[in-house]
Amino acid sequence: MNRFKELPFLLAIILLLSMILSPFASADEPEKLNVVSLGDSITYGYGLSEPSKAYPHLIGNGSNHVTNISYPGWTSTDLLTALKANQAAAAKLQEADVITLNIGANDLMQAIGIGEIIASQQPFVPTEEHLAKIDLASNQLAVNLQEMITIIRANSAAPILLYSIYNPFGPSQDPFAASLHMLGEQVTTNVNTLVIGPLSSVTGTIYLDTNSTFNDNQLTYIIPGDIHPTLAGHKALAKLATNAWIAVQPPKEEITIEEAMKEDPEEVEPPAENKPSNIATSMFSFLTVGFCLIGAGAGVFIIQRIRKLKSEKTHF
Numbered sequence: 001m002n003r004f005k006e007l008p009f010l011l012a013i014i015l016l017l018s019m020i021l022s023p024f025a026s027a028d029e030p031e032k033l034n035v036v037s038l039g040d041s042i043t044y045g046y047g048l049s050e051p052s053k054a055y056p057h058l059i060g061n062g063s064n065h066v067t068n069i070s071y072p073g074w075t076s077t078d079l080l081t082a083l084k085a086n087q088a089a090a091a092k093l094q095e096a097d098v099i100t101l102n103i104g105a106n107d108l109m110q111a112i113g114i115g116e117i118i119a120s121q122q123p124f125v126p127t128e129e130h131l132a133k134i135d136l137a138s139n140q141l142a143v144n145l146q147e148m149i150t151i152i153r154a155n156s157a158a159p160i161l162l163y164s165i166y167n168p169f170g171p172s173q174d175p176f177a178a179s180l181h182m183l184g185e186q187v188t189t190n191v192n193t194l195v196i197g198p199l200s201s202v203t204g205t206i207y208l209d210t211n212s213t214f215n216d217n218q219l220t221y222i223i224p225g226d227i228h229p230t231l232a233g234h235k236a237l238a239k240l241a242t243n244a245w246i247a248v249q250p251p252k253e254e255i256t257i258e259e260a261m262k263e264d265p266e267e268v269e270p271p272a273e274n275k276p277s278n279i280a281t282s283m284f285s286f287l288t289v290g291f292c293l294i295g296a297g298a299g300v301f302i303i304q305r306i307r308k309l310k311s312e313k314t315h316f
Contacts, residue, residue: 034095035064039102041072047228058238067092075106076144093155102163104141111137123179142195149203160205164192168227170218208240
């Protein structure tokens with residue numbers, strides 16, 4: 001029976017520990033981002049075993065709420081049309097923590113007729129006509145991107161991460177494959193340097209240099225015989241976005257309990273943005289309550305021990 005008399009003290013200790021550890025547990029929970037991703041088959045996750053493995057789902061710690069507005073084969077014109085027609089897009093953009101925009105590859109590939117070039121299996125050198133078509137497609141891409149960014153900015157102040165176009169064709173000793181590599185270098189350099197990069201600067205979006213990341217890594221990042229990223233390629237795309245998103249986050253201000261106690265609440269009311277974080281405030285409250293519980297538990301324990309000693313003396 002004597003063991004049960006110590007239960008109040010033990011319960012007080014258990015309750016205190018649970019209260020102290022609970023804010024740490026919630027602080028360690030992964031932060032879920034609201035991600036809105038706009039794009040084509042790359043953003044869609046074409047070629048992967050599951051679309052949920054595409055890079056929008058891998059940004060940050062990979063625990064995201066993703067709205068994926070993309071589809072295989074879409075050009076920038078198709079994406080712009082879909083964005084305008086999607087009535088739920090505005091609401092999703094307003095809730096977004098980060099927005100990715102990755103479009104334009106199909107504009108360029110369709111303009112140059114990449115399907116016919118690959119089917120021929122013959123080394124290819126672009127003509128003046130091909131280059132003119134690429135210029136027209138690049139100009140239209142610039143117009144469409146500008147309009148899409150305007151629509152996004154009308155609904156959200158979240159960071160917009162604008163991906164560059166990558167060259168899916170790696171260097172090779174084979175004459176045909178080498179010609180595709182040279183064509184890819186020419187096209188991607190042109191559109192990234194003259195369209196996407198400058199547009200990113202003008203619109204205040206964040207430029208993600210996918211081309212530099214994928215160059216010389218096509219064997220790892222591109223599905224063999226394809227132009228779409230492998231899972232490793234999607235992880236590389238997600239890493240670019242994660243690093244960019246982290247870079248624009250304001251530093252979190254940490255306020256210790258001692259600093260919080262120095263402030264006189266009657267004299268100084270800090271602005272809302274400078275108030276101690278919820279976790280710091282909760283910790284202070286939890287510790288205060290915990291110490292009270294320890295005191296109460298210790299008091300009960302001492303009283304019980306005194307009673308026990310008196311009882312033992314009486315029996316003696």
